[in-house]
Amino acid sequence: MYQPTATEENYLKTIYHLSNTGIKSVNTSSIATSMETTAASVTDMLRKLSDKEWINYEKYKGVKITRKGEKVALGIIRKHRLWEVFLTNILDFEWDEVHHMAEELEHVSSEELIKRLDTFLGHPKFDPHGDPIPDQTGKMESHDKFNLSAGEAGEKYIITGVTDHSTLFLKHLRKYGLLPGVTVSIAEIMDYDKSMLVKVNKDKFHLSLEVSKNILIKKYVSSK
Amino acid sequence: MYQPTATEENYLKTIYHLSNTGIKSVNTSSIATSMETTAASVTDMLRKLSDKEWINYEKYKGVKITRKGEKVALGIIRKHRLWEVFLTNILDFEWDEVHHMAEELEHVSSEELIKRLDTFLGHPKFDPHGDPIPDQTGKMESHDKFNLSAGEAGEKYIITGVTDHSTLFLKHLRKYGLLPGVTVSIAEIMDYDKSMLVKVNKDKFHLSLEVSKNILIKKYVSSK
DNA sequence: TACTATTTTTAGATTTGTCTAAATTTAATA
DNA sequence: TATTAAATTTAGACAAATCTAAAAATAGTA
Ligand SMILES: [Mn+2]
Ligand SMILES: [Mn+2]
Ligand SMILES: [Mn+2]
Ligand SMILES: [Mn+2]
Numbered sequence: 001m002y003q004p005t006a007t008e009e010n011y012l013k014t015i016y017h018l019s020n021t022g023i024k025s026v027n028t029s030s031i032a033t034s035m036e037t038t039a040a041s042v043t044d045m046l047r048k049l050s051d052k053e054w055i056n057y058e059k060y061k062g063v064k065i066t067r068k069g070e071k072v073a074l075g076i077i078r079k080h081r082l083w084e085v086f087l088t089n090i091l092d093f094e095w096d097e098v099h100h101m102a103e104e105l106e107h108v109s110s111e112e113l114i115k116r117l118d119t120f121l122g123h124p125k126f127d128p129h130g131d132p133i134p135d136q137t138g139k140m141e142s143h144d145k146f147n148l149s150a151g152e153a154g155e156k157y158i159i160t161g162v163t164d165h166s167t168l169f170l171k172h173l174r175k176y177g178l179l180p181g182v183t184v185s186i187a188e189i190m191d192y193d194k195s196m197l198v199k200v201n202k203d204k205f206h207l208s209l210e211v212s213k214n215i216l217i218k219k220y221v222s223s224k
Numbered sequence: 225m226y227q228p229t230a231t232e233e234n235y236l237k238t239i240y241h242l243s244n245t246g247i248k249s250v251n252t253s254s255i256a257t258s259m260e261t262t263a264a265s266v267t268d269m270l271r272k273l274s275d276k277e278w279i280n281y282e283k284y285k286g287v288k289i290t291r292k293g294e295k296v297a298l299g300i301i302r303k304h305r306l307w308e309v310f311l312t313n314i315l316d317f318e319w320d321e322v323h324h325m326a327e328e329l330e331h332v333s334s335e336e337l338i339k340r341l342d343t344f345l346g347h348p349k350f351d352p353h354g355d356p357i358p359d360q361t362g363k364m365e366s367h368d369k370f371n372l373s374a375g376e377a378g379e380k381y382i383i384t385g386v387t388d389h390s391t392l393f394l395k396h397l398r399k400y401g402l403l404p405g406v407t408v409s410i411a412e413i414m415d416y417d418k419s420m421l422v423k424v425n426k427d428k429f430h431l432s433l434e435v436s437k438n439i440l441i442k443k444y445v446s447s448k
Numbered sequence: 449t450a451c452t453a454t455t456t457t458t459a460g461a462t463t464t465g466t467c468t469a470a471a472t473t474t475a476a477t478a
Numbered sequence: 479t480a481t482t483a484a485a486t487t488t489a490g491a492c493a494a495a496t497c498t499a500a501a502a503a504t505a506g507t508a
Contacts, residue, residue: 005494027456028457029456037496041495041496041497044457044494060455060456105329108329110325113311113325116315229464251486252487253485253486262467263485264466264487265466268464283473283487
């Protein structure tokens with residue numbers, strides 16, 4: 001139908017993400033905050049996105065993304081995450097360095113390029129942060145993820161991702177080797193502040209609730 | 225100093241190329257033709273590029289690129305050609321398919337990304353079309369290239385590049401396996417139309433002057 | 449319910465890059 | 479050299495995306 005501009009792609013991606021963050025209705029100001037722009041600019045853009053049928057928009061009533069808009073958003077998210085895999089696995093960037101570059105690369109338009117990149121990378125299912133990569137049709141894995149802060153003392157878990165994607169947080173976790181795929185056992189949970197003592201390989205760390213709240217895990221199972 | 229926009233980068237790249245195509249002074253209309261835009265638009269942009277000291281521009285007198293502007297242009301050309309190597313060598317695209325994608329990828333801004341891509345690719349000196357890749361300082365190899373049409377019957381040559389970069393021409397050459405690095409011997413040159421019979425491996429082809437004029441070669445030397 | 453605070457939209461500008469049409473300058477030629 | 483042709487620049491407009499400030503609508507609260 002229409003060919004979205006890079007800006008339109010960014011709006012749709014943001015609206016898609018906000019729609020899936022438990023936030024009831026996606027309103028103008030939440031979009032403005034996420035996009036680091038003004039509510040007035042968002043209103044302007046919402047009208048354009050609505051004209052092109054990527055969202056349903058009624059003045060003052062908030063926004064709902066359409067199936068069409070979702071398809072655009074998932075395409076961009078797919079590109080973003082595949083490029084992130086490329087940057088970490090092939091060019092050896094750290095997981096806290098790749099997001100900014102992927103923000104640019106995700107707008108390179110060739111579908112064939114991303115198809116071949118996907119093949120070259122071995123059809124990865126998750127990006128370096130543990131986020132699932134949509135396939136060409138938009139489908140992706142959704143392993144039930146829960147927070148390390150909800151884990152129990154004495155139990156063993158595998159890190160599957162993070163809820164805070166900020167460079168600061170990712171860098172912090174890297175210092176402890178707390179990356180997706182790594183096995184963590186909870187040695188002790190402090191009653192006073194809910195901080196925890198965890199074991200990773202031979203090392204023991206003390207993690208604040210602030211940190212454990214933002215780490216996603218699944219139960220450890222020895223078979224694969 | 226200033227951060228060039230993608231459009232400014234494209235203008236500078238075009239001006240740089242025109243400056244090195246033997247065309248005496250780079251004039252407004254030649255830029256307009258190359259960029260597929262109007263002379264009026266070019267005039268507007270020349271003023272901007274001049275303000276930012278990437279070109280020297282005097283009304284009605286044409287354009288000369290500055291050292292600063294050349295540095296910008298060479299940076300873009302480096303990115304363009306490295307991405308072309310990536311697309312052909314790593315993602316298995318054909319040499320006639322990569323230019324369009326590289327036109328987008330060349331504007332991805334990270335210097336560190338291109339540095340690592342260069343390392344990953346093994347610091348290639350030439351792109352898939354035989355064009356030299358500038359290094360980080362802007363230096364590049366300039367093998368003296370001459371045209372196959374100026375070759376002599378009975379002699380053996382190695383293809384080093386092309387002067388026509390159109391998809392049509394590149395596709396045509398691919399059909400015959402006439403790619404950079406391939407050895408060609410001229411069996412016969414027809415007096416009437418200067419067309420030639422060439423041998424590539426076991427195959428013999430008849431090449432029109434139109435074609436041989438656009439193929440760049442160097443003398444064959446058995447040692448390396 | 450009435451008033452106030454917050455959110456959202458509108459109005460009016462600005463920047464970047466583009467265009468067409470008209471005016472101006474330079475080049476070509478009779 | 480005078481006149482015509484071609485190239486270039488200017489003038490005025492437009493689309494995309496943004497902004498600030500003001501107006502309008504909705505939500506929160508006494
Ligand atoms: Mn990211
Ligand atoms: Mn983006
Ligand atoms: Mn190219
Ligand atoms: Mn090339």
